[in-house]
Amino acid sequence: MTPKVCLVIRDFGIFNRAWTQILRNLGIDYTLCISTSTTTSATIQTPQGVFAAGSADLRGYFRQFDAVILCDHSLNLNDTARINYSVFWLSWNAPEDPAFLFFNPHFSTAITESAYNSNFPSDFPIVRPDPSDIAGTLEAADGGSATNGDPLIQTQTRARGACVLFLAENILAHVQTICNAHINNTPYYWRLNTAKHSTLASATYTHRVARNGRAGEILAVPAPPTSSEDTETYPSDCVVAYRYRNCFWLPHALARSSFSVNLWDVTVQPFVFWLLYGLQLAGVRPRYKLPVQVETDHPLQATGTGAPYNHGIATQMGILAPSWDYMRDFARRTGTAIINGVVVGTKYRDTATTYHWHSLYSTSRSQAERDAAMRVHQILVAGHREGTTPCGVHDHTIGGGRGYWGAATNTGFVRHSGMRYGAPNNVPIARGRCCVAPHVLPAGVAGADAQTVQVGDTELVEWDIPTSGTGNTFDLPMGSIHAARVIIESEIEEMLALGFPDGYCAGHRYTNTAANNSGGECYWQALKEFGFRGVRSSSNCTGINIKRVPPNRIWQGFHLVGDEAVDNCGSGAVFSRGLYLPSAPAGGDAVRFYQLDHGSDISANWATGQVAAWRAYRRLLCQTTSIWLHGTVVELSSAYFHPNQSLMCVSLADPVAPFEGWSRLGPYGTPHYNHAVELLENMDAVVRLLPEYLYWGTITDVMDHRERVMG
């Protein structure tokens, strides 16, 4: 049976293309239908005809689908019409009817249209929001503060957090959740008419989506606090998701906006969980499940040893070692592989003693420090060999720290020794002065040093090629395949010297590039020559920003996987001060970096209200999980974080313990928070909630799937 859904929209001018992108990635067929207005008198334009919204013809048309999805919503509870035409469908409850998915539906009492109100089911159990009595009809969500801007269109910042209890699954998960919102920019959850719900929950009902055989079912509620410190509680009649017969009342899923259409600049869709959950509830079985995986950059690296933590190098390694032990175990039990970009180049080019090679071998480090670093390193090498923590090259020592082709010329480049492109071999380092396609090359013209170079479809014979000489240090123009070969081989040589059997994450043949700069076609060609299948790449794939990746991010079969950072601080702040620290610099803690301090309801209460830390915890997990999930579902890209930046805020006594508010403190007297543990465990809860849609996979699964649906 082919999965098929119907999307009902009002206007392509405000249609979010992520709806169809996600369905394509899942292999779900879809049909787009247009409503001619927002009122009950609208007709629905379908590929098979135009039908009145309440007509038997439309009902018959809908019966070919697994689910009908309402795409429109409103920020204004005063609106008198938005999806009024859908009111008839609430009564189409026969077993032959499809499931109807209402995301953030507009059903407020401001709707005065009599046809709407007379057809609205009298036994519908969710209280209709009343804009003149919001407090009596809705429950202010996530602490009740207003968002700085429309909460429904936020992307990579300003998350509204909820720990949600999914009742049938008995799973707690942090997912961004807004049931309705209003022009005051406050997010809300719904209230339940408990008497009506009780009646529905007692009434038998037969439909394939009624998993408990009842007409009404509470699907999800705000989770009760797990700590007495967390005083943000909700009344027992508060719900966030409900099934009314075959109609699902679900939180906001996708913003109503015509986001751009190219994969290289996809806008983050932070509420996407609810679309997946709704589709699963509706019994839409996708052709493909989507693989969930995560990456880290700089898995072994130290940060500064100064304030606020004053952690010595051995202490920092003492945080990383148990965290990596945890992550390796997590990968073992879930079957994922955590990809890691090891900062290479420090064996030859950079003497910064915080980097991987120097942490292990620099004589400016004490023996105790080197030993502590080696314990982390051994976990990574063992994990690489067993497939749980595959490592690949990640070179910040070139291009002014910006990686492949990060500068026009890398002054004073130092290469490796031996192998094909190392000293003392005299090898090409820049494009030849003359390059002519072989089939038009006149006889007797090419110089004695001529060689054939192929980049993509273009093959040229080059001569008069600048070479390295026999030394190991020279100025290296970075924009040619010759430079790329020298650089990549030197990186792999260092990985081998570090004890890794390869430089490209073992069988995955992949790595995450430094600064997400993949260098352009010459680097992609050279990486293919060295056996790579793909790399992580920003859309502007070089630090000097003159190249773009192809729109589908696949070049000559080589994958340029998108990047979504999920650190808990900004890179400019060097490392995270935890969830929140009043004295942190800009971007120096999670709340500042992701702008989670709505109405100062964290910063103003930090010292006096213990709930503020729980609020920050919820919002951070919601924000980072949603970005990761967006990358997984919409972009088929990779989320990543930096352990050295994100993990220094943990308790030294128990670095991998779960968050427990003020009951367990990290350094500087703020609550302990291990980003790796919390993020992975929360995503695991999401994966367990969506067994029909997600599975723990690997970057190979991601690239396989990209070829399946993007090819």
Place this chain on the structure above:
Amino acid sequence: MPVRFLKNASELADVSWETPLPVQVANAKPVPADTLLVATTTVTADANRDLLGSTSTELPTLDGCMQYRKLVWFYFRAGADSTTYRILARATDHNGAPLGAGWQEIVPATTLPGAANSWNRIEIPATTDGYYDQYRIEVQRTSGSNYPLTSKIVGVR
């Protein structure tokens, strides 16, 4: 009875939407243009110096170009010093030998357009179609100092 094929070394798969029969594209060239030359030439006062730096007048700059209707010459000149260019072309026999000595001059010595650090584009030939087998493209500085000229030539079918 479904059609099956050997998908991997050991896996038999039914032909379906998800697993189509593998095919190899043959004789297909979706892009009707080829990169034929990328070169950096030091523009000197020497007569008869072509883009590849050769002053041997019988040597073509590009050969085997009969398949191209037109060549498009993009260049970036680093200097504004007065320069002329000249374009020669000829046909060859079935063995690749020129039909005779010398060249047909399709563009006589002409001022090379463009200021210092400017981008420029010249079509060869400027009108009608080419289909010559060989081309020779010469540049000569007529005053001032030497400067680098970086060229890319694309053949268009």
